[in-house]
Amino acid sequence: MTELVQEEVKLAPDAAVLQAARNFAETLADTPQFKAYEAAAERRSRDAAAQQAMAAYRSKQSSLQAMLMLNAVSGRDRDELEHLRQELLSNPSVAAHLQAQEDLTVLCRAAADLLSERIGLSFTAACGPGCC
Amino acid sequence: MKASSVTLPPGLQAATETLAQQLLQAEPIARYHRAKDALEKDAQARSLLERLSAAQANLRVRQARGSITQDEIRSLRGLQDQVQSNPVIMDYALAQQEALAYLPQVNQTISELLGVDFAALAGPASC
Numbered sequence: 080m081t082e083l084v085q086e087e088v089k090l091a092p093d094a095a096v097l098q099a100a101r102n103f104a105e106t107l108a109d110t111p112q113f114k115a116y117e118a119a120a121e122r123r124s125r126d127a128a129a130q131q132a133m134a135a136y137r138s139k140q141s142s143l144q145a146m147l148m149l150n151a152v153s154g155r156d157r158d159e160l161e162h163l164r165q166e167l168l169s170n171p172s173v174a175a176h177l178q179a180q181e182d183l184t185v186l187c188r189a190a191a192d193l194l195s196e197r198i199g200l201s202f203t204a205a206c207g208p209g210c211c
Numbered sequence: 212m213k214a215s216s217v218t219l220p221p222g223l224q225a226a227t228e229t230l231a232q233q234l235l236q237a238e239p240i241a242r243y244h245r246a247k248d249a250l251e252k253d254a255q256a257r258s259l260l261e262r263l264s265a266a267q268a269n270l271r272v273r274q275a276r277g278s279i280t281q282d283e284i285r286s287l288r289g290l291q292d293q294v295q296s297n298p299v300i301m302d303y304a305l306a307q308q309e310a311l312a313y314l315p316q317v318n319q320t321i322s323e324l325l326g327v328d329f330a331a332l333a334g335p336a337s338c
Contacts, residue, residue: 092237092316099226099233100317104324106226113325184332189217190227191333197231198240199247205314206330 107190112183119172119179126172133173136163230317239306239313246306249299256299263290 092100107113123129139160146152152160167173195202219227234240250256266287273279294300318330 092313092320096230096233096237096317097320099230100320101324103223103226103230104321104329106222107321107329108325110220110223180332185217186219186223187329187333189219190223191330193219193224193227194231194234197228198234199244200240200310200314202314202318203330203334205311206318206334 103190107187110186112179112186116176116179116183119176123172123176126170129167129170129172132163132167132170136160136167139163234314234317237313239309243306243310246299246303250303253299256297259290259293259297260300263287263294266290 139156140147143152143156143160146156168177191202235244266283270279270283270287273283315330318328321329
């Protein structure tokens, strides 16, 4: 086995850690907050009006991306984008999904904070954007 | 790391504590804590890090004013060289790096089961 592979093996979580991680995930998935989040996501994905509003907002946002980054969007475009955003947020299934996500985030944050406190390292900071 | 004021349901609290216990026994995390303890007990190494931190902060202020001297830059580099030559500090840095590289793998296991990125969901609000 090469030294690099040996090093990777040493750093891979062992069976006990993986089992504890799986148990953690299963327990979290069993909470009312997670179930509500999944149900809200499902409802939103089946809501044609919500999908349409999301597509319209994303399309407008995408077309303005370069200008947004330069903070050079015209007042008219900014107003239109905000209007599309409000239309999206006023959709009941979108609003319900966002609320469910917020409720789940509060729970996950509490669990992650406890985990981080116990291990003496920030779990979420270690798993920065795009780590999975 | 401050614990949240939100109360976890008992089952989730227990599962989190069990995961934490297993992580503390995992070699990268255990090694990190050993290296951290060694650094905390080494007054000379700690002093060196404090001097480096102070020198960097001072240089940032002077850089903003456009008044850095070559001697100050040389002095900073000298401190950096001393830090990189200190085995206790470098052991801690490497151990921390490995511990931080280990945790995303745990997050991956959790996230694959959930169907959503746990750490992203639990992280600070994005801007």
